Amino acid sequence: MIGSAATARTKSQSFYGHFYIEHNRGHHVRVATPEDPASSRYGENFYQFWPRTVGGSLKSAWNIEKKRYARKKQHPFRIGNDVLNAWLMSAVLWGAMIAWLGVGITPYLVIQAVVGFSLLEVVKHMEHYGMVR
Structure with a gap:
């Protein structure tokens, strides 16, 4: 996945590499639904939205990768995990x-x-x- 590596590198300075996984494989699937942490609710100001989206996006990205590895019958703690890979690039x-x-x-x-x-x-x-949809 050349695109994911390039995008993860651009997010590495902000330790937000999980955004690529959640945005493309989570948000685009669930946009404007209650399950989407990246869709702000009517009446919700930014300061209410921020903790929900930051925490929810991280949780969503991890769950997406966890399910991907479960389908392969593998443990998610491996270098190929896109969330861990992004964090590793940030740490480096x-x-x-x-x-x-x-x-x-x-x-x-x-x-x-x-x-x-x-x-x-x-x-x-x-x-x-x-x-809302």
Whole structure:
């Protein structure tokens, strides 16, 4: 899956690589339904939406990969797991940045990650606000 690797690399700076899995294999299937954590509800402001979508998307991505490996009768904790692969790329990138610039860079990495994925989530909130099917 060349596309998934490329997208996971672009999300590695924000430790949000699971987004690719959830967005394409979860959100696109369940958009505008109560099961979709990435669809904002009518009357739900961004601060209510943010924790639900961040936690729900992570949980959804993990469950998608877990089911994929269950079909293969394999344990999901393996390098081919797209969620773990994305996290590994993030850990390597962050580790390299900390090794190069020192541990003092860590708060800046965390801040840029939270701001980065929050901007993504605010766009999703606006795009899907109140949609129901």
